[in-house]
């Protein structure tokens with residue numbers, strides 16, 4: 001049986017060359033290399049160079065490998081937040097980040113905002129001149145995002161604070177202005193199109209200075225240790241070497257992020273056309289300014305959602321379930337780069353037929 005095409009927004013459709021790359025890794029002995037070896041050091045450097053080139057990351061930023069985005073929540077809490085942190089969120093992932101932080105740093109403050117609203121940049125209770133502002137650039141649970149312009153405004157308004165950004169489901173899919181924030185992170189099982197088990201953490205020179213000043217050193221993944229190891233292009237523990245290798249191979253073939261973004265824009269438009277016409281289904285988020293470009297969230301009645309997912313599955317297409325409070329009243333579509341043109345076409349065709357059966361012969 002042919003395997004179904006997954007439109008799940010993470011773990012998601014992997015790059016179709018992964019099997020070949022895994023074979024190459026095995027044949028070239030990559031799977032058993034020592035993580036202190038010259039081969040590893042070279043691979044680390046090359047992967048970082050590729051990330052910077054393809055994603056437009058400033059040269060002076062540092063790149064670290066972690067196990068996941070969740071680990072990055074912890075690293076930021078323990079190693080970059082001294083006392084204060086300010087969390088803006090409107091969905092499940094941003095909220096989780098806030099809640100985990102609060103357990104480690106009790107002065108964390110959460111600001112929940114409405115789904116349809118742009119992130120407000122003027123409402124921090126500035127009891128302190130320092131601290132970390134935490135935002136979720138792309139909220140995978142409800143399909144909202146904070147655009148580069150907004151992050152830039154935040155940067156201007158709070159020049160002395162560190163800004164940390166969860167870009168887990170958008171990094172490598174859309175163009176991010178890395179210069180406007182200090183900490184960015186993502187897991188590779190979303191827009192990078194890789195199997196899960198690797199995270200990428202990107203830090204500005206200011207973030208590195210802050211970590212060095214705080215010098216928190218109680219954990220295997222204390223950022224101060226990670227910085228020491230990164231200086232020699234190594235990691236604090238035996239990392240996911242295969243994951244890093246696959247990331248390097250996938251990036252080598254990836255077009256520059258501006259081209260990738262264009263491709264995803266075009267696809268998003270096609271989804272918008274379909275869902276703006278239907279009576280049963282519509283976008284969960286009405287305000288286009290805050291709508292995610294990589295995670296499409298469509299709402300409908302419980303019955304319609306069950307039915308469309310079933311019909312899609314029969315056609316060999318897996319739609320993502322809704323998340324958290326939207327579990328039963330939405331489905332999600334990953335608008336990720338690893339999905340092939342033919343696969344997106346197939347999904348669009350399915351929707352057209354499903355929504356307007358009378359228009360097909």
Ligand SMILES: *Cc1c(COP(=O)(O)O)cnc(C)c1O
Pocket residue numbers: 010068069070071093136138139140166167168169187
């Ligand atoms: C998927 C996701 C995470 C968690 O990623 P893990 O790899 O499971 O740690 C965190 N934040 C956002 C926005 C996500 O989409």
